[in-house]
Amino acid sequence: MKRIFLPLLILLIIGCKGEDRKKTDQDLKNDADTGKAISIDALMDEDIIELNLEEANKLVKLPLACLATEYPNKLGQTLGGEIDLKAPQELHPSFYGCFDWHSSVHAHWTLVRLLKKFPKIDNAREIKGKLETSLSKENISAEVAYFKTEHSEDYERTYGWAWLLKLSEELNTWDSDLGIELSANIKPLTDLIVTRYTEFLPKLNYPVRVGEHSNTAFALSFAHDYAVARKNEEFRTLIEKRANEFYLKDKNCPITWEPSGFDFLSPCLEEVDVMRKVLPKAAFSIWIDNFMPQLKKSDFDLEPGKVSDRTDGKLVHLDGLNFSRAWVFYGLANQYPENFSHLTSLANKHVNYSFPNLMGDSYEGEHWLGSFAIYALQESKAKK
Numbered sequence: 001m002k003r004i005f006l007p008l009l010i011l012l013i014i015g016c017k018g019e020d021r022k023k024t025d026q027d028l029k030n031d032a033d034t035g036k037a038i039s040i041d042a043l044m045d046e047d048i049i050e051l052n053l054e055e056a057n058k059l060v061k062l063p064l065a066c067l068a069t070e071y072p073n074k075l076g077q078t079l080g081g082e083i084d085l086k087a088p089q090e091l092h093p094s095f096y097g098c099f100d101w102h103s104s105v106h107a108h109w110t111l112v113r114l115l116k117k118f119p120k121i122d123n124a125r126e127i128k129g130k131l132e133t134s135l136s137k138e139n140i141s142a143e144v145a146y147f148k149t150e151h152s153e154d155y156e157r158t159y160g161w162a163w164l165l166k167l168s169e170e171l172n173t174w175d176s177d178l179g180i181e182l183s184a185n186i187k188p189l190t191d192l193i194v195t196r197y198t199e200f201l202p203k204l205n206y207p208v209r210v211g212e213h214s215n216t217a218f219a220l221s222f223a224h225d226y227a228v229a230r231k232n233e234e235f236r237t238l239i240e241k242r243a244n245e246f247y248l249k250d251k252n253c254p255i256t257w258e259p260s261g262f263d264f265l266s267p268c269l270e271e272v273d274v275m276r277k278v279l280p281k282a283a284f285s286i287w288i289d290n291f292m293p294q295l296k297k298s299d300f301d302l303e304p305g306k307v308s309d310r311t312d313g314k315l316v317h318l319d320g321l322n323f324s325r326a327w328v329f330y331g332l333a334n335q336y337p338e339n340f341s342h343l344t345s346l347a348n349k350h351v352n353y354s355f356p357n358l359m360g361d362s363y364e365g366e367h368w369l370g371s372f373a374i375y376a377l378q379e380s381k382a383k384k
Contacts, residue, residue: 007248010283048348049355051377056118058359062370063107064123066098067130069367074100078151091146093139098367102160102213106371108134109167112182113374116174128178135182144188147196157200158219161193165226172230194235197223201238207246209271211263211321216246217270218324224277240278247271251290259305264320264372268292269328276335285339295332298342304353313364319354323372326350327379334382344380351376 049055073088073096088096095104111127121127133139146152156164168190171183197219207216220243227236253268272292276284294300302325305318329347332340351373358369 010248010279010286048344048380049351049377051117051374051381053118053121056114057122059370059374060111060114060121060123060127062358062366063098063110064126064130066363066367067104067107067111067134069097069099069363072099072363076100077155080149080151084149084151093142094134094136095143099363101156102163103368103371105160105163105167106368109163109170110371110374112167112170112174112179113378116170116179131182132178135185137185140185140189144192147189147192153196157196157214158216159213161196162219162222164189164193166222169226169229194226194232198235198238201242204242209267211258211260211265211267212317215265215267215270217243217267217274218265221270221274221277224274243274243278247275247291248287253292255292255294255302259318259321262314262317263305264317265324266321266328269325273328273331276332281336284336295343296339300342300346302346302350304350307354307357310357310365311362316362316365316369319357319365319369320372322350322354323369323376326376330376330379330382334379347376347380351380 070088075088075091077084077091079085092101092104095101095108098104098107108131111131114121115124115127115131147155168183168186171179171186174180174183204216208214209216220239224236224239224243226232227239250271253271255266255268258266258268268291272288272295275287275291279287288295304325305321307316307318310316310319326347329340329343329350333342333344333347354369355373357365358373359366361369
């Protein structure tokens with residue numbers, strides 16, 4: 001009987017609610033590079049790495065280095081003919097660097113985020129210049145034109161779409177002349193991506209439950225953030241409706257099956273992340289007790305994903321997994337500290353395992369991992 005009526009009970013609650021980092025970095029990196037066993041448990045009680053101006057000056061070098069790095073490049077396009085055989089910069093004048101389109105998008109998000117939080121960052125003038133150039137009206141118009149070509153309806157669906165909305169959200173909340181200008185420039189592409197979401201989500205009969213780019217819960221989570229920030233109630237309603245239809249009946253998520261070898265997202269935890277955003281408190285409490293009740297236990301533990309070769313573009317995904325797990329744990333602990341405050345130390349453990357490997361690493365990780373680290377550190381301080 002419980003299996004039958006639980007979703008109905010949660011829906012009833014929804015209806016009643018309305019709105020509602022002592023090892024040094026180099027020590028850890030040397031351990032990872034030499035294959036020496038790292039005492040992961042020793043990281044558990046470490047404090048979170050502070051995203052201060054010193055760290056920001058280091059991290060900002062990653063996107064600045066890759067934004068204009070055109071090759072190697074993974075275009076991910078469908079060729080309709082010889083006319084489509086063009087250089088990355090010609091195809092994507094805004095987002096051609098950093099190996100692939102979506103990594104370039106979240107590299108731009110990184111620049112905006114760091115410049116907003118640290119206006120006196122060392123490379124402030126360079127950052128502003130790069131943003132003005134790449135996010136010009138003309139370049140964004142070319143990006144829109146690409147998305148409207150015959151074989152590009154599903155281009156970057158849905159991971160790149162989600163990060164584009166996150167970039168737009170960051171620009172929309174940047175109270176500066178440049179922020180206002182760039183937000184207006186990127187609006188046509190943002191509007192198109194919202195339209196693509198709106199057209200696609202009703203046709204998606206089953207969610208994609210993987211640990212890589214096409215994970216539906218991740219796409220819904222970032223889209224929901226955008227819809228809330230922009231007060232787009234129609235878009236928000238669609239996202240919440242689809243999230244409930246996809247996940248409300250889920251139970252006993254097999255977290256012990258994770259991670260898969262190439263994961264940079266946790267299928268279980270990404271689902272938790274979006275459901276904590278779309279469900280009111282009482283409904284979420286019931287849902288999490290059926291989906292992952294172990295999360296409420298003060299002794300809950302989860303070993304960070306171990307990376308064996310950081311020069312392998314797929315294997316290094318596991319560093320990203322550690323950061324994305326962390327942002328989910330931080331989100332839970334901040335929103336519902338009475339039930340999940342103990343997850344903060346577990347999030348710290350995940351961040352402290354992978355953070356020392358960001359700088360001076362191979363391009364396979366450098367071109368995107370900084371964004372994941374910064375987002376995790378942002379969520380560690382977020383007030384829900």
